[in-house]
Amino acid sequence: MHIKTDDYTIRYEPESATAFFQGLLRLDGMEAYQPVMDILLNAIESASSFTINLRDLEFLNSSGISMLSMFVVKARDKGTVNLVFQGSEKILWQTKSLKNLQRLMPSLKLEFV
């Protein structure tokens, strides 16, 4: 399961239960993020833990942040999945905005490198 365009790639790796985000993501509103959301929701269908690796995602617009927050709340309400976000201290939006997602789901683990 993956999406690849000139600007970004999203790739789900079932063996490690990890979704890798790369590039620049600024889609036109939350509706445009539905295919991305579908990949994430599919991944937590049966998994007990799930990792989102954002370390190569240089840009995410606020609609994308909203999409991630929606996913976090869905995972929280499901109540059975351990969620990990992997970020980079060298990418500004991650240092600014990821910690707020943790406030939606206190058990969400943030791993910065």
Added chain:
Amino acid sequence: MTQTSVIQTFGDFTQQIPSSQEYLTLHFSPSAAARKRRWGNYGLSADFLGDYFAAFFPGDELPDSKINQRDTVKATVSYIANELLENAVKYNDDSTGLPVSISLHLYEHQIIFHVVNFATPAIAEQYQAFIRVLLSADLDEFYMTQLEKTAMGGGGSSMGVLTMMNDYAAQFGWQFQTIESMPNVVKVDVMAYLNV
């Protein structure tokens, strides 16, 4: 011919932007190309503005950060310019044929972003209602309330403005102007101030 107009301002709005050595304005004509194609151009423009203004800053290390000053300015300008443009375009009334514009003015310790679009009176009214709530709320609390609302599927939560204010510490001012000769058009001026 003299024209009368009705003006409302909110927040920290500067009528006369002080002159600066370095400034840039980009205009976007609303009907020049398909929306999908244009959308890509806003991102490219935001990145260009980030690169352009970052070049005026040194690559000095910043305390408590692994990102140097130049790269911090680049990423911040690019984020803010992109969000401001996305909002301006989203709430623009393309039928006026009037362009959306974004200007950046550089000062020694500040960058001022000025964005103009033209909206229908109904859209402008909705925007003003949001601003009134925003300005009377505790920012951090309002941010989390709106993030939760967005997460539950409630649209129109304006996370763009909230992330710019809360995560990037941008200050805002707004002006809504109705011109008598065009009663169905409201000129919306948004100013964002970023300390650098």
